[in-house]
Amino acid sequence: MKTVEQLDKKLSKRYINLDPGGYFIIYIDSSQDLICAKYFTNIINDKGLAVDPESREVISVKNKVTRNADQIFTARSAKELCIKIIENNNCPITRLDHAAYLGREFTKAELALTQGRKYIQD
Template sequence: MDLLIDDLTAIDNKLSQRHIDLDPSGYFIIYLDRNERLIYAKHFTNVINDQGLAVDPETGKVIPAREKVERTHTTVFSGRTAKELCVNIFEETQPCPVSLLDHAAYLGREFVRAEVALVTGQEYVQD
């Protein structure tokens, strides 16, 4: 049975609604710079509180998922491809800024989406 694009999109949209545990090693904001033809990933540290929410380690305030937050990143990674970013983050950075395998898999998927958007000119919005 062939899956159509709409079917694949529906599967991904449903899976995007599932609960995921947050990585105590931090989170990434991914974006493109089309002029430089680069994918960027800013890493931010956080602490996970007793309710499973990410909090700013300096202020103790909960970091909202859907609002713009003014925080200072710890590191900025960049690459021309998803693979280049993954090698930089997971193989060349010690200690690795990712501690959960599902977070690593998520980042790999997002970096591929960002790379496709960069190459095709499509809009990229991080999931």
């Protein structure tokens, strides 16, 4: 029987359709006790890859990309952050699987923040 950690690693490697509404870079600001989510718009091309709407270049997941965030959301808890983003009249999330992923990541970030650990986005 697989452990939860083994199952999580396997599930993290599966193919997912990207959200045409955009993507988030999540991090914690320990000095302010905040979970932060930088939101970026994108376009999904015919190959299913995220493309910068301005440069029309594919956004690399392996190399650091320097872009200005369209919006930055901050909160003290995962729940507060979800409410700020999802209950916003202009919610940028268009896929349920993306919303579920963000909820999981915000919870991981909250745990890391409250336990004084490092957070790495999956």
